[in-house]
Amino acid sequence: MKKNVFCGLLLALAAVIAIGxxxxxxxxxxxxxxxxxxxxxxxxVLIGGCALAILAxxxxxxxxxxxxxxxxxxxxxxxxxGIALPGTxxxxxxxxxMHCRAVMQPAMVILFASELIVSVCGxxxxxxxxxxxxx
Amino acid sequence: xxxxxxMIRNLTRRPGRTISLILxxxxxxxxxxxxxxxxxxxxxxxxxxxNRLGADIIVVPAEAExxxxxxxxxxxxxxxxxxxxxxxxxxxxxxxxxxxxxxQIFLSxxxxxxxxxxxxxxxxxxxxxxxxxxxIAESLNCPLGDMEVVVGSRVETDVGNNFRIYDRxxxxxxxxxxxxxxxxTAVYCNMNTIHILLQAAEEKGIFHKIDSGNDSExxxxxxxxxxxxTDPGLVNSRLNGHVRKATAIRTAGMMTxxxxxxxxxxxxxxxxIGAIWVLALIILFIVFSMMVNERRRELAVxxxxxxxxxxxxxxxxxxxxxxxxxxxxxxxxxxxxxxxxFTTLIETSLKLPYLAPGAGTVALxxxxxxxxxxxxxxxxxxxxxxxLSQVDPGTTLREGV
Amino acid sequence: MQLRAENISRRYFRxxxxxxxxxxxxxxxxxxxxxxxTVLNGKSGSGKTTLLNMLAGLLNPSEGEVYLNETNLYALxxxxxxxxxxxxxGVIPQGRSAVDTLSVYENILLPGIxxxxxxxxxxxxxxxxxxxxSELRNAMPAELSGGELRRMAIARTLTAGPEVILADExxxxxxxxxxxxxxxAFQQAAKAGKTVLVVSHxxxxxxxxxxxxxxxxxxxxxx
Numbered sequence: 001m002k003k004n005v006f007c008g009l010l011l012a013l014a015a016v017i018a019i020g021x022x023x024x025x026x027x028x029x030x031x032x033x034x035x036x037x038x039x040x041x042x043x044x045v046l047i048g049g050c051a052l053a054i055l056a057x058x059x060x061x062x063x064x065x066x067x068x069x070x071x072x073x074x075x076x077x078x079x080x081x082g083i084a085l086p087g088t089x090x091x092x093x094x095x096x097x098m099h100c101r102a103v104m105q106p107a108m109v110i111l112f113a114s115e116l117i118v119s120v121c122g123x124x125x126x127x128x129x130x131x132x133x134x135x
Numbered sequence: 136x137x138x139x140x141x142m143i144r145n146l147t148r149r150p151g152r153t154i155s156l157i158l159x160x161x162x163x164x165x166x167x168x169x170x171x172x173x174x175x176x177x178x179x180x181x182x183x184x185x186n187r188l189g190a191d192i193i194v195v196p197a198e199a200e201x202x203x204x205x206x207x208x209x210x211x212x213x214x215x216x217x218x219x220x221x222x223x224x225x226x227x228x229x230x231x232x233x234x235x236x237x238x239q240i241f242l243s244x245x246x247x248x249x250x251x252x253x254x255x256x257x258x259x260x261x262x263x264x265x266x267x268x269x270x271i272a273e274s275l276n277c278p279l280g281d282m283e284v285v286v287g288s289r290v291e292t293d294v295g296n297n298f299r300i301y302d303r304x305x306x307x308x309x310x311x312x313x314x315x316x317x318x319x320t321a322v323y324c325n326m327n328t329i330h331i332l333l334q335a336a337e338e339k340g341i342f343h344k345i346d347s348g349n350d351s352e353x354x355x356x357x358x359x360x361x362x363x364x365t366d367p368g369l370v371n372s373r374l375n376g377h378v379r380k381a382t383a384i385r386t387a388g389m390m391t392x393x394x395x396x397x398x399x400x401x402x403x404x405x406x407x408i409g410a411i412w413v414l415a416l417i418i419l420f421i422v423f424s425m426m427v428n429e430r431r432r433e434l435a436v437x438x439x440x441x442x443x444x445x446x447x448x449x450x451x452x453x454x455x456x457x458x459x460x461x462x463x464x465x466x467x468x469x470x471x472x473x474x475x476x477f478t479t480l481i482e483t484s485l486k487l488p489y490l491a492p493g494a495g496t497v498a499l500x501x502x503x504x505x506x507x508x509x510x511x512x513x514x515x516x517x518x519x520x521x522x523l524s525q526v527d528p529g530t531t532l533r534e535g536v
Numbered sequence: 537m538q539l540r541a542e543n544i545s546r547r548y549f550r551x552x553x554x555x556x557x558x559x560x561x562x563x564x565x566x567x568x569x570x571x572x573x574t575v576l577n578g579k580s581g582s583g584k585t586t587l588l589n590m591l592a593g594l595l596n597p598s599e600g601e602v603y604l605n606e607t608n609l610y611a612l613x614x615x616x617x618x619x620x621x622x623x624x625x626g627v628i629p630q631g632r633s634a635v636d637t638l639s640v641y642e643n644i645l646l647p648g649i650x651x652x653x654x655x656x657x658x659x660x661x662x663x664x665x666x667x668x669x670s671e672l673r674n675a676m677p678a679e680l681s682g683g684e685l686r687r688m689a690i691a692r693t694l695t696a697g698p699e700v701i702l703a704d705e706x707x708x709x710x711x712x713x714x715x716x717x718x719x720x721a722f723q724q725a726a727k728a729g730k731t732v733l734v735v736s737h738x739x740x741x742x743x744x745x746x747x748x749x750x751x752x753x754x755x756x757x758x759x
Binding site for chain 3: 437439
């Protein structure tokens, strides 16, 4: 039950990241159709969200504990990288009134940070479960 | 095992009840904290705007959209480019009741080095300016030279960098403190610099509504300070009559409009917070009432084993206090996560001056939100604690036998 | 320790026949001596539990006094009476009396820590062994049967080591083997100088009793 709660949370957050990155939480859109500097960050965030969603689904269905632990670690790593995606790894627009700075960057940082926290909690719960089973 | 660990076990082994209490108090604290921060930021923004305006009257070109453009420029930093004949400045100075007047010229950049979009460039006359200089003096202690610019706090560049506008390179010599107004996205230069940039814009083929062939004969806005003891309304009327093709706007009127909008927003926020608190308190009351039935048997056992009524109500109150405090803390942290990273979004959505308070004030508001919410949570549970401590073990434990 | 009741009675206010109240326990005087097991039997509804609760300091008599040695229980303030009960009087109630948020082991240790005492872990381990519930130490009360809960409640009382033990139908949910274990434990407690009262409508306890009382419609007579 507990493991499903964490998987569910991971999946829900990943879905918000992925869907958000192509809708309200996405990069700037220029009226003339030209690409904004933050388009790369938007695409990276979408990929990060999809990756986390896939990891969450795998964790949900895979039963072998050692594999689940590895998947949680990967999820943790992807979430940590995700925090740095908009603004640090990929550039965003320079004016802070731009949509990518005002909305996308803070929202994605918070969402990826939440993913990180949930991954850590899930990892701890899984680890404790393995320890109890072995005891 | 001791009283504290007993309390923790009671809370952790009834996760549904514990989480409900924590969530409710978190919601209360979050609404209180967020609401306080937003209202406080709006008030600070308004005060900052009042402080920065410096003038009693602003004279702008007579076109209907100029007045709105001026207000939008001040509030939201919306780019404004409008011009009138420079002779208006002399006419303003000649008007009875005017103590001093200073002109500014506006220009928008098509694509600046720093930005993906346009920035507002404001040229002012250092010899007679009384609006921008006092503000610039806080960040720059020498005169602003030619091809030197001072940028607002939101312009993404640093002191010492070169700032390219229409392929002319300007050096950033200072960055201004945040005002919470649209002026934070503006770039300031002296008149020589603005004339060079106007020329460069014309060379780029950018049409910027200049009627006259000579750039030095246009201004965008004239800031007016009236003589002490003179009625600004009277001077305003004189200016409207005396200066052709121009409109005089009283800044007090502009401030009143903004202030009214702010009051409206503050009232809305207060009503929302009030509604949230009333709803949450009702739910808290229901949760505590349900707890009376749910815990009667458990507490009857404690009484049976020798816990006094005072100890029992103390245990329940401590559990309630711990849940309330935890919820208040979580709610305040969540509120901070919602409000501070999205400051720009809130500001652009409200379209009002918005200046977040300093760290010390934020910490104070956070403490108040946590303490008030925790106290309200405890008070809500007081009646339940009192009722539960009166449980009769003899009768209660017989039930269901 | 001597537990003494002097003319205690209990009335409840409700319409009964021509009166506005019902007297569940008529004036009763009773002395429970240390080192003895007293058995109080009688039919259901005869007032046994009400009498036990009054003796335990849990129910204020309508009239009369209850003394633990020379201390009048009902003259004490709640906090003093509660502390006295915690330290000197152990009650095994008729109904379910587990704290659901604590494990079996934690329930057994509970009386000892209420007033800041050191948990009596050795005694707890011993009584869990005696009553065959050691393996259930980490189980939660919701997972236990009625008999297991009963044995947990008895182990809890005996672990606390009170001077007076008042047990209401302690063997109600137990099989004959466990009944014998429980009654033997009470007998040993009495031999150690404790004052023991067993309220039961079954006859098993009478074989262990030093004195027997019968309760009928709120009055008692020595058996």
